[in-house]
Amino acid sequence: xxxxxxxxxxxxxxxxxxxxxxxxxxxxxxxxxxxxxxxxxxxxxxxxxxxxxxxxxxxxxxxxxxxxxxxxxxxxxxxxxxxxxxxxxxxxxxxxxxxxxxxxxxxxxxxxxxxxxxxxxxxxxxxxxxxxxxxxxxxxxxxxxxxxxxxxxxxxxxxxxxxxxxxxxxxxxxxxxxxxxxxxxxxxxxxxxxxxxxxxxxxxxxxxxxxxxxxxxxxxxxxxxxxxxxxxxxxxxxxxxxxxxxxxxxxxxxxxxxxxxxxxxxxxxxxxxxxxxxxxxxxxxxxxxxxxxxxxxxxxxxxxxxxxxxxxxxxxxxxxxxxxxxxxxxxxxxxxxxxxxxxxxxxxxxxxx
Numbered sequence: 001x002x003x004x005x006x007x008x009x010x011x012x013x014x015x016x017x018x019x020x021x022x023x024x025x026x027x028x029x030x031x032x033x034x035x036x037x038x039x040x041x042x043x044x045x046x047x048x049x050x051x052x053x054x055x056x057x058x059x060x061x062x063x064x065x066x067x068x069x070x071x072x073x074x075x076x077x078x079x080x081x082x083x084x085x086x087x088x089x090x091x092x093x094x095x096x097x098x099x100x101x102x103x104x105x106x107x108x109x110x111x112x113x114x115x116x117x118x119x120x121x122x123x124x125x126x127x128x129x130x131x132x133x134x135x136x137x138x139x140x141x142x143x144x145x146x147x148x149x150x151x152x153x154x155x156x157x158x159x160x161x162x163x164x165x166x167x168x169x170x171x172x173x174x175x176x177x178x179x180x181x182x183x184x185x186x187x188x189x190x191x192x193x194x195x196x197x198x199x200x201x202x203x204x205x206x207x208x209x210x211x212x213x214x215x216x217x218x219x220x221x222x223x224x225x226x227x228x229x230x231x232x233x234x235x236x237x238x239x240x241x242x243x244x245x246x247x248x249x250x251x252x253x254x255x256x257x258x259x260x261x262x263x264x265x266x267x268x269x270x271x272x273x274x275x276x277x278x279x280x281x282x283x284x285x286x287x288x289x290x291x292x293x294x295x296x297x298x299x300x301x302x303x304x305x306x307x308x309x310x311x312x313x314x315x316x317x318x319x320x321x322x323x324x325x326x327x328x329x330x331x332x333x334x335x336x337x338x339x340x341x342x343x344x345x346x347x348x349x350x351x352x353x
Contacts, residue, residue: 065124
């Protein structure tokens, strides 16, 4: 297929309008399904909400941390979790005399979540990726399925707006051809017509193809916030909920690629299991405004805890803090937050970049 033919196809697959979507927050976990049974509906609701907030916090901490840290995530009691909650919204609910069923959204206090992760020495990502446009295409019986389909529904059921890598789904046009999809999957050149029409910096073609035997193959092609992307995975025939699993894994791919990039920039990829160590340093600055910038950036740096400003003068400040891996690890993480840490034990010097 020539480039001329590709751009003719591009004109035929002009994007449908995007659906409205809120900006979201990485500290909100939405669409948490809960169900509980008790002596009466009131007690069942209380049990369901408590169980839901526990699962929501676990999902949030997994969202913010790398895969290798998940086995070390803390399990908090109900009272501790309740103190971290900043609100809850009910999407839908129903109850009988003894059963309560609902879908709930939980909002968490950012400072409280960071405090827990810092206390346990877990590196985390608090910076969201740029939004990704995802074009979901479902292929069955050798043809692109127009209109509502299980693949688009599975993706839209996820917590896309609050993800670490926020996703906006784009509705494909009914006249999108299998030929155009295959061309886009095969090469970056084949993606050009779709990229041209959507004019998005980050656009991923997400294709789910069901074969005659019922096996599902999911492929992601295009570019997300971590760079070029080409991934293909097949779920064996008989996998229960293969479409739902494929959708969840696809979102996980976007988030994990972003987290690996950010953790690498922090020098935290191999920080798991390192002891928390005291770091004493001197912050150097030219005035009060620059000092405020340095202090703000240092407080936001994942892993920093017990920050103690011992003394401040017009050109510097003496600071003590705890950090997983000590000064050497902090020196690797600092540049990703606009800071430079140089020197060595007893003589660390911190400056804004």
